[in-house]
Structure formats: C-alpha cells, structure tokens
Amino acid sequence: MAEIKQPWGLSVLGAGHVSAEPTVAMVRLAVDLLAPTPKEAFERAGAAVARLRGVLREHGVPDSEVSGSRLALKSDFNGYGAERTFRGYRCEALYTVQTRALDRLELLVEEAVQAGANRVDEVHFDVLDKPRLRDEARRRAVAAARRKAEVYAEACGVPLGPVVHIQDVDPESLGVRSHGSRVGGDAELEGVFAPGSVRVEAAVLLGFGLAH
Structure with a gap:
C-alpha cells in the first residue's frame, strides 16, 4: 500500500519544448x-x-x-x-x-x-541561439507543471498555495527526444541530409504548498 510518510504539499513534474529550424x-x-x-x-x-x-x-x-x-x-x-x-x-x-x-x-x-x-x-x-530557446522551453515546462498542479488541487477541492520548491530536471532522463534530433518529415523525399527541425527540451519539478 502506498504511503506518504512526510506530507507537505503537492509535487508535479512539467516538461516543455521549442522546435526551430536548424541554423x-x-x-x-x-x-x-x-x-x-x-x-x-x-x-x-x-x-x-x-x-x-x-x-x-x-x-x-x-x-x-x-x-x-x-x-x-x-x-x-x-x-x-x-x-x-x-x-x-x-x-x-x-x-x-x-x-x-x-x-x-x-x-x-x-x-x-x-x-x-x-x-x-x-x-x-x-541551432546557434540555443540558450534563448532553452529559456523558452523552461518557461513552458513551468507553465505545464502549474497547470497540472491546478488540476490536482481543484480535483481535491483545496486551494493551491505558493511554489516552495523548484528543481531542474534533465529532460533526457524522462525519455524524451534530445535536442538536435530530426523531427518529422520523410528522409526519402527530403534527401539524405534534410534537417527537419531541432527540438530543445526542458523539464522541471515544482513543489506547491496547499492553502488551508
């Protein structure tokens, strides 16, 4: 039987990505x-x-x-x-x-x-401007985590409190496609070195307090 030994709030994982044409x-x-x-x-x-x-x-x-x-x-x-x-x-x-x-x-x-x-x-x-794309992917990961937390809190009938914990997560540890890989397209139709798009990933673990 699952047991929460140290209950403190709500912890959710969020992932985000940005796709861009390779440069x-x-x-x-x-x-x-x-x-x-x-x-x-x-x-x-x-x-x-x-x-x-x-x-x-x-x-x-x-x-x-x-x-x-x-x-x-x-x-x-x-x-x-x-x-x-x-x-x-x-x-x-x-x-x-x-x-x-x-x-x-x-x-x-x-x-x-x-x-x-x-x-x-x-x-x-x-892509050459990867830091900018990575920052946007991180923003999307935070937004995804917050949406997930709001759904859980609403379903449980409790108000969602402030963020009390932020932890960066390696997106590759989640099994997602790493940056620089080819996304979409047909290699036979596009040619041997058809670049497709570059996907930049980010993930974050957020901890929220629960208001009483």
Whole structure:
C-alpha cells in the first residue's frame, strides 16, 4: 500500500519544448588510412588532410570552425589469438566541421569524401541561439507543471498555495527526444541530409504548498 510518510504539499513534474529550424550543421569526418609502413601511412594521411582542409576553405568554412586531432598511428591486425595477422599501420585524424551553409551541405560532404575523408561518423543539425530557446522551453515546462498542479488541487477541492520548491530536471532522463534530433518529415523525399527541425527540451519539478 502506498504511503506518504512526510506530507507537505503537492509535487508535479512539467516538461516543455521549442522546435526551430536548424541554423548550423556539425559534421564529424575522419581520415582513416592503412599502409604497409609508418612513413607511407603518415604521408598518405597527411596529403588527405591537406586536401580536406582545401575543400573546407573552398566552401567558406574558416579554420576556427574546424576542430581536429593530430595524426594518430597504430598497428592494425586481423583476427584474434593465434590466428591474428598483421595488416599494416593505420593512421587516423578526426575532424568536426561546423557550417551554416545547409543548402550546400551534401556537396561539402561529397567533396570532403573525395578529398580523402573516407569516414563520415555523424551529421548533426543544431541551432546557434540555443540558450534563448532553452529559456523558452523552461518557461513552458513551468507553465505545464502549474497547470497540472491546478488540476490536482481543484480535483481535491483545496486551494493551491505558493511554489516552495523548484528543481531542474534533465529532460533526457524522462525519455524524451534530445535536442538536435530530426523531427518529422520523410528522409526519402527530403534527401539524405534534410534537417527537419531541432527540438530543445526542458523539464522541471515544482513543489506547491496547499492553502488551508
């Protein structure tokens, strides 16, 4: 049997969201090459990185909006245990590219791959004014919580008192769609990188006193 050990008032959870057209895309690319010697691996990867940088500059992406890692080298094997065989030396460099030219995104990715970025790990759409959108989502979460509290208080026939507790809640802990995800639309009709809309979430736990 459920029991309220420390009754004090009314606690409700509210969630809110704001959807907006994306203004920026984040693309994670990798130059990932295998060669028989460390020297050849470094040379081939270095040349691919130079070509990739050239393509990004041609698309108007400044160096400040490209974050990357140094070339990393490691031995590469095939199989496990006694069956393991040496394949060569793998050289890898990871890059995250931010671009606002969403109408040319598919062309940018295509030319980046042709230049030597032989791995596309992720294409993620986002908004630049997320703090403003997050604040609006929080306001909507508070409004939703208050509406819910008013319904409970009315149903119980008691006046709703003042807010006595406010707790921010991670919206992802509620199982809602995280920000930056694609909402709605048909991927086959819109194209490979059709952005849809960006959804910014917020949630709050409010505690209300009950008037006597």
